[in-house]
Amino acid sequence: MRNIKGRLDISGLEDVQNIEAAKEANLKDKKYLNELSLEWVRDDSSQDGRVTDDGVLEGLQPHANLKKLHIKSYGGVSFPSWMSHLSNLTCITVEDCRNCEHLFPLDCQLPSLCKLTLQNCPKLQVLPADLPAVTELHINGCGELSALPRLPSICELKLHSCGVKMLLSLTTPCLISLQRLSIGRCDQLECCLEKVSLQDLTSLQELQIFRCPQLKSLGYGEGGLPTTLKSLNIDGCPNLKSMPTRLENLTSLVELSIVTQLPLFSQESALPTTIEVLKIFSCDNLKSLPKGMQSLTSLKKLVIHKCPQLHSLFSDDENNDYGLPTELNALEIHTCPNLNSLPKGMQSLTSFTKLVIHECPQLHYLFLDDGNNDHRLPFTFTTLDISAFPNLMSLPKWMQSLLPCLKELKIKDCPQLHSLFPDDENNDYGLPTKLNTLKIHTCPNLKSLPKGMQNLASLKNLMIRECPQLHSLFLDDENNDHRLPTTLVHLYIGAFPNLNSLPKGMQSLTSLNSLRINSCPQLFSLFPDDNNNEYGLPTTLVHLYIGGCENPKSLPKRMQNLTSLEYLSIWNCPEIAFLPEDGLPTTLRYLHISECPKLKERCQKNNGRDWPKIQHIPYIDCS
Template identity: 30%
Template sequence: MPVQMGRLKSLRTLTTFFVGKSNGSTIGELRELSHLEGRLSILKLNNVVDGRDALQANLKNKKDLKELELAWGSEDADHSEKVRDVLDKLQPCMNLEKLTVKLYGGTSFPNWLGDSTFNKIKVMRLEGCHYCFELPPLGQLPALKELFICKMKFLRTLGPELYGQPFQPFQSLERLEFKEMAEWEEWVPSGSGGPDFPRLQELILEKCPKLRGSLPCDLPCLKKLSVEGCGVLHDQRATAATSTSTNLNYNSLQDLKIKDGCQTGLLSLLETKLLSRLRITNFNDIQCLPNINRLQSLALQNCPTLSSFPEDGLPTSLTSLGIYSCRRLEFLPHEMLAKLTSLDYLSINDSCDSMRSFPLGIFPKLTTLTISNCENLESLCLIEEEGAVENLSHLNQLDIFGCPNLVCFPQGGLPTPNLTQLDFNKCDKLKSLPERIHTLTTLQYLAIRDLPNLESIAEDGGLPPNLRYFIIENCERLRALSSSVGDYCNWGLQALVSLKYLNIGGMGSDEILETLLKQQLLPTTLHNLRIDELSTLKSLDGKGLAHLTSLQELFIFRCDSIQFLPGEALQHLTSLQLLYIYDCPSLQFLPEEALQHLTSLQTLVIGGCDSIQFLPEEGLPPSLSYLSISNCSALKKRYENKTGQDWAKISHIPCITIDEEVII
């Protein structure tokens, strides 16, 4: 910190103050800064000599401070009394609204922490206070709404000392979080006769592996409960009888998340009347889900023993269903699926090994369907039921990833008149896209990636007419079979006046791009062209590139063989605003005069192009506002800040970064 900061007596904003040692800025520099307001973090408090030194900070008189962080650089139990004295003397003004204490090394907290006279504190965070055996009486803070306790490794029991003396503690607390409490074993109620947390809406417990017994039984306003890594918690209902509260009151619970551990007892909370969202992750001892009423969102993840849903099926109120890494789970039969008339979102990932065919059209309101890493899936089919086609009218997103045995779609194409996104990725056996894809007139996004056996994409009418984003990567067989210009013309790219973004790359895409540029088959309306991993491409055809007069962004990534860019073509790209060239080790220079004609160019990024020795001698366009150079040793040396031989040629650019260091 700058020395003699204490002389700035009218200073109002100081977000961070680092306490120095004897030859630096001591904490006494804060004494006269009585007008500080807003937020202040005081760090490296381990450099404070003793409590008398801390008292000089005069925090009590800083009445306009609303947020205060007190942090030590390390916790040291050998100096516990000194550290406690320092924190005691750092007592802030009672107008404080948020307090954070980090890496405090004392074994107990000073009396002011938790005093009810701090009646404006709304947020309290205690982090890394390892050596404290108990918490201060935070239940006495009348305005406290959020409490976060983290990494108190010596705390074993949470009991009456937390609640304090009032008849009803934590009158305003809405969010309570305990995280990484390695030795915490027991949570004892206050015994006040009423709920200990009458307004608590969200309770989060994470990585408290020794916590046993039960959670507080009376949480009348709790809406969200998240329990992760607390494997020994008992069944809530089993312990309710021995609790001071005679009834388990979680009747407002809407969102339940259980992760990591064998907490099957918590599943009794599924009977709460308002529960609408359930997430179960990393369960090793559950085979069948219990009956669940009124549920709207269900996510199951990494439950290797789970094999079945409830006998009566899932609740008809369900709108979102995600199944992840549940390979033994038997997917619901058609008659049960048909009851999910409200389902809007369905995602199946690495699950349901028995599923070989997925019945499209069974969910009348489904808008998003994602199926990924289902190795045995062979087909998407239409069920032969009345209304099946009509049921697909809501579907607007269909993503199929990592299904190596998928080979076919419904005959005649997808009857999805409102589909806007279609994405196929890593489907090894897929040879063609759905028939009549041109009839999907609302489709805006089409991605085909890592489809090594894809032979055709638009044989019978071209691509969808309103396509805006088209991604084609690693479709090597498509290259081999589309050897004539006529095949590419059948795609109908020229007619796609709405197409703004084209990403082309990977195996087989070199010849595709060369043909599209050579024959000027790309629409002139294209705004963004991304070329990626074309290993044999040596140059871009100037004729086709100059044709793209509306192009605003050009990305060239990982093209190992490209040696030069067509200067005559580039100078026609007067709408180009961004030029991004990265990992092109064979590229030796940028066109000398072409860049001068790019009158709209604002951003130029060059990275991983070690063969480029210098930027164009004629200079860069005056419109350029940002230049980035990285991993280009010759350019870095030549244009180094002030010392490079050509620094003067770029020094006028408003923002320059070299190897991620901001120069200007």
């Protein structure tokens, strides 16, 4: 073991009793070791370890060539003297060391250290005075730490759940090279950086402030935010009523995320035209977006979340001063209970490709008005994701022609949805032929999928979950109109309480790579007649997952014919008692069996009755 290379993880150090036992690991001579992780595993009821851990860690001195060191749940008060000799260390992580007061010896020199992470060390008081090479410093849950070292190279600083005293000690000179700053979970903080003029941080590109409920100001003076800022994220600061600068002056700003009552939109202030991503969260008084949104010519993504007073995106759809910018690519609206319409003219957004709407119960229709082009989506549209539509009963007419580029459709939590289309015999209804992914989740009254699914020549991914009224898997022996397309690659079937077997014709899915069957309590066998050649799985199958099916007593007989199968996972199928008589395919590389007590017993290594059938498989997990 002297020549061990790369990374070494040592856990369970709470069982090592003294320094002599620790020295037996002989880490000091392992000169090729680059990364070392040392962990004590203890719960609240165990001894704190402050007596024995000091000696154990002293005895685990690594070679001076070590590059990365991770120490977790060490119970000592201070770190050993050998820390001073690790001059090649580039990364140190110290986690859950609840008794530690001093991290490094006072004379410690760490000239190569680039990244330091301190997590949940509540008694830590002192850091070295100078960390000249550190570019990333992350501190979380170190409330007694009162000051930071000199950080002339710092680029990224994260201070979370830290004491106010440490934050107030920061000055502009020690942050002059800072590019990314995150401050969060500081309950008593009123002024973010009392001795720092944010405008003087001319390298700052990302600023995040979250969960500081008493915060009233971002910094001293009226200097404002630096124009170099590219990303600004403010979350959970209800007492922050204004920004220290006019946002339109932030000419480099690309992403803005605001979770507060800040007056983002007013006659006195506008947003910079450089912004590409705008996120508005929990603005209780926002009733509509302002005039002039079209001027945000770089805006690609707009996210609106939890704005209970939002009734429409714009107060006057007929006024040309209102509208979305033409370059918008994605619009996401979540949990806006009073939103009753989307704006007119969306069909003119020629770059628009993605619409996500979740929990907007007053939105009754899906933006495709048969008699009004103003309510249609653009032809370029590719992704539609809708959930929690209590009044949606079907998808609209003419989806094939109005959304010819639609590739992904997700529908979730629509209790009134009985069928995707009200009239399967009408050619005006149907899914676009370029559809690649269809996911339907938690639609308790959905009884069927539409006819003509076999014509969706681009469909590769199909997921149907928690649709209890859907009794069959769309493969009608007498009617080709109900078959699935042969292009299907991934099929997921979950929570089908009435499914008792897979249908005929599964072999025709000649592109199927992955099949997942989960939580089908009435599934007694994958196929009703294993001796009938019309039943069976396609030989192209690579991944097969079966779980949460309480009644199947066996796997299909002809499993050995699945000559492409590499991964087989069976979990929570307690009645499966044995593997097929002819065994499993020789191509199988991974077998996982869990919560199947009868099968697990037969597959025990060497002495299980089915062990000869699986001993050729490289990776077997029978837990």
